Amino acid sequence: MKDTKTLFQHGTLALLVPGLFDGTIKMDEFMKHGDTGIGTGEGLDGELIVVAGVAYQIDGAGNVNKLDSRFTLPFGNMHFADYQPLKQVDGLDFVNFPENILATGGLANSFFSVKLHGTFKTMQTRSIDKQSKPYHTLAECAGKQHVFDGEDKTGTVIAYYAPQLFNGVAVGGFHSHFLADDLSQGGHILDFTGFSGDVELQVFDNLAQSLPVNDPEFKNHDFSKDDIEGAIKASE
Amino acid sequence: MKDTKTLFQHGTLALLVPGLFDGTIKMDEFMKHGDTGIGTGEGLDGELIVVAGVAYQIDGAGNVNKLDSRFTLPFGNMHFADYQPLKQVDGLDFVNFPENILATGGLANSFFSVKLHGTFKTMQTRSIDKQSKPYHTLAECAGKQHVFDGEDKTGTVIAYYAPQLFNGVAVGGFHSHFLADDLSQGGHILDFTGFSGDVELQVFDNLAQSLPVNDPEFKNHDFSKDDIEGAIKASE
Numbered sequence: 001m002k003d004t005k006t007l008f009q010h011g012t013l014a015l016l017v018p019g020l021f022d023g024t025i026k027m028d029e030f031m032k033h034g035d036t037g038i039g040t041g042e043g044l045d046g047e048l049i050v051v052a053g054v055a056y057q058i059d060g061a062g063n064v065n066k067l068d069s070r071f072t073l074p075f076g077n078m079h080f081a082d083y084q085p086l087k088q089v090d091g092l093d094f095v096n097f098p099e100n101i102l103a104t105g106g107l108a109n110s111f112f113s114v115k116l117h118g119t120f121k122t123m124q125t126r127s128i129d130k131q132s133k134p135y136h137t138l139a140e141c142a143g144k145q146h147v148f149d150g151e152d153k154t155g156t157v158i159a160y161y162a163p164q165l166f167n168g169v170a171v172g173g174f175h176s177h178f179l180a181d182d183l184s185q186g187g188h189i190l191d192f193t194g195f196s197g198d199v200e201l202q203v204f205d206n207l208a209q210s211l212p213v214n215d216p217e218f219k220n221h222d223f224s225k226d227d228i229e230g231a232i233k234a235s236e
Numbered sequence: 237m238k239d240t241k242t243l244f245q246h247g248t249l250a251l252l253v254p255g256l257f258d259g260t261i262k263m264d265e266f267m268k269h270g271d272t273g274i275g276t277g278e279g280l281d282g283e284l285i286v287v288a289g290v291a292y293q294i295d296g297a298g299n300v301n302k303l304d305s306r307f308t309l310p311f312g313n314m315h316f317a318d319y320q321p322l323k324q325v326d327g328l329d330f331v332n333f334p335e336n337i338l339a340t341g342g343l344a345n346s347f348f349s350v351k352l353h354g355t356f357k358t359m360q361t362r363s364i365d366k367q368s369k370p371y372h373t374l375a376e377c378a379g380k381q382h383v384f385d386g387e388d389k390t391g392t393v394i395a396y397y398a399p400q401l402f403n404g405v406a407v408g409g410f411h412s413h414f415l416a417d418d419l420s421q422g423g424h425i426l427d428f429t430g431f432s433g434d435v436e437l438q439v440f441d442n443l444a445q446s447l448p449v450n451d452p453e454f455k456n457h458d459f460s461k462d463d464i465e466g467a468i469k470a471s472e
């Protein structure tokens with residue numbers, strides 16, 4: 001039976017901060033943990049979104065590519081979808097999205113996912129080109145991101161919320177990726193306006209946190225010198 | 237097959253800080269996640285240690301009691317033991333214990349457990365009486381702890397290490413409980429000197445973090461006002 005109460009996470013946001021971008025899980029292993037998710041590829045090779053069991057990469061040029069099982073990731077979230085209808089909205093902007101969801105009450109201390117499907121008057125996403133070694137820091141790479149602006153897009157947002165206590169482990173608050181139904185746009189969401197459509201919610205009882213404990217760079221990195229909170233604020 | 241690569245945790249250290257001491261998991265459910273562990277009871281009702289599949293409570297009076305399945309916990313760790321021999325030591329003090337273990341290298345960013353078995357020249361443990369509602373904060377309760385001093389004790393230490401990134405989720409660093417072989421002493425370790433015996437290590441790939449997402453007090457608590465790091469430092 002599929003465990004719909006558990007959010008799987010491989011890696012941490014913290015390990016991306018100093019540039020530990022090596023892929024430490026393969027797609028075929030990653031995909032065992034759900035049919036819905038987000039992530040990034042080795043070397044920050046694009047933004048990933050998994051919808052209905054199909055994994056897509058939005059690369060640095062903005063192209064939406066299907067991913068094969070050999071692709072590797074340093075960081076990603078996956079879960080088995082069991083979303084419940086929460087509400088319908090008409091004209092919601094990204095800036096009000098957190099408050100709009102948290103107004104439901106009793107959610108702030110739990111991990112949950114929100115799925116939006118409908119039309120977006122504007123949608124601004126970003127992706128990063130695949131970086132090569134030696135990797136720069138996440139903040140330096142985020143400065144080289146490509147930004148894509150869409151209008152009147154119909155598509156899906158997969159967002160994950162982590163309680164503030166877990167900031168650094170994950171993104172404290174919301175972390176949201178987009179995919180247009182016609183695959184004309186996708187990526188990590190920087191902004192959207194005028195969303196009209198369905199809002200669905202899935203609350204998790206458990207976080208299954210997987211760490212790349214056999215990766216030499218991860219094992220031996222001194223995280224005490226990294227400004228994890230600052231880098232997340234700057235780049236997410 | 238037993239999953240020996242996963243550390244299960246119910247609750248967070250952070251939820252104990254403001255006094256969310258209600259038991260939100262029953263022993264029979266908790267014990268499904270391993271044969272080795274530590275924790276505390278509802279209302280901080282003693283210190284728990286699970287050794288070889290048997291759960292013991294060290295109550296506020298210092299008595300070691302076997303626990304039944306109806307006992308509930310706000311917080312605990314469990315795993316299936318698969319310890320590997322690390323070394324033998326002769327005369328190790330608690331103050332040097334973290335450095336002694338981390339000298340192995342490559343461990344600081346992973347969750348792991350250390351098991352000690354042997355003799356302790358001195359062993360200082362603590363337990364707390366069961367508190368009643370309305371609960372005080374963890375720091376206030378820690379001020380009312382009972383301290384037990386043993387000499388020439390033979391027994392087991394179960395210690396869990398969490399990377400500093402997870403401080404607040406768990407205790408960043410080591411969190412160690414003791415049980416004497418003859419059940420004459422146990423509890424949360426404040427200090428020991430002169431440990432001679434076997435040191436065993438088990439590194440985890442995964443943290444399975446369970447949250448009491450249906451508990452109204454947990455759901456609705458505002459953790460932003462709690463000094464989680466300060467309280468852990470003061471009471472752990």
